[in-house]
Amino acid sequence: MNCQTVQKQITEHLATLGSGVPPKTETHCRNCAECRAFYQAQRGLFAALDAGLQNLANEPMPASLVPRVRAGLQQIAAPRSSWTPGWGLAALAAVAVVVVGFGVVRTRHTQSDPASRGNPVAVNRLPQRVGPVSSDRRMTLVNSPLGREHGHIAVRVAKTAEAMPEVIVLAEEREGFARFVDGRTRQQTAAVLPVGPAPNDQPVDVALLEIKEVKIEALDPTAEQVR
């Protein structure tokens, strides 16, 4: 056996995780100083290589990893309904309620002025009726430009002294709301589902909404009723 062949065999044997070398190779190394030195060097190299790989591959997992993953799981698991507006939009709706109020009053005053006969769309096209529903609930309705984008219109149903709740509609939603009421009253009913996280993981609460009568009023209680 020549030294080149032996040295190649030594490398390949050590590369296969072998601890010793074949007998012929060992015999040659006993008689050849160069190959004996090569064998010692290669053993040291592979030992260092294995030690280095062990250091690399066995670092303990950081204690913070599992809590970080759990926090990520919470975010993934938190329900986000595609039917609800973002909370930013809800805040905008709260602000818009005030705007609608002013808008309605302004429109009415314009109407009473003989010089200006603007016709609020929502007022003229609501011949139908909205029946009583659970008060203090916000209804999210469909069939509006905003609703078509998000699948709903946000309106608020507030408590009143009367049995019939109020529905406050954003200014830009008046036309959509009118179309909605026109459409829904032909069907007479619509399914409702609560959205957003239910308190204390309670089951979802489903109720039917029946629209019987719609009456448009200004937000200003001192103003006369529009209809």
Add this chain to the structure above:
Amino acid sequence: MQELVLNPPGRTLEQVSGQEGACRGAREEFELRLAECGTLAFRVAQGVLRNAADAEDVAQEALLRAYRQFHKLRDLGRFRSWIVRISFRLALDRWRSQRRRELRETAWSQPVFASAPTAEEVAASNEFQARLERALDELPEKLRLVLILSAIQGYTLEEVSRLLEIPVGTVKSRLFFARKQLAEKLK
């Protein structure tokens, strides 16, 4: 004040509550595997990146990605293999990105490599570790992954074979070529 939505027909209460129940079951199953697979994901990433902070980020991302697709996994026995693949792939992507950035930043200078000391001195040397890591970076991906997994304590060739879903003979073969190439680069 509760918020309601007027819903078009077709989406039932059962559909809503059934989805919530399925999510809870998947979450519990995943949590059972989290500690063990977290370690595996981290070590695979660490083997590629050699930076604990980066490896932790990659491991987190790998685990969250696995969770998002967990409901699609029909055979839970394959979950660890899955984690290995995701973690390795993400670690490689990050490693390549870092490397491109380093090459851009050091394009004006050439790295200086010291000559190799004797084999006896080598094992205690940080310089050898740096050379080993550079050599590891130059290995093909398949060889690199086999080398990293086989170096993890407690992982036999059979275990590596199961994780990578390849025959034991293929594992041995890849290990052989990987170690041989490393020895060539490091001598």
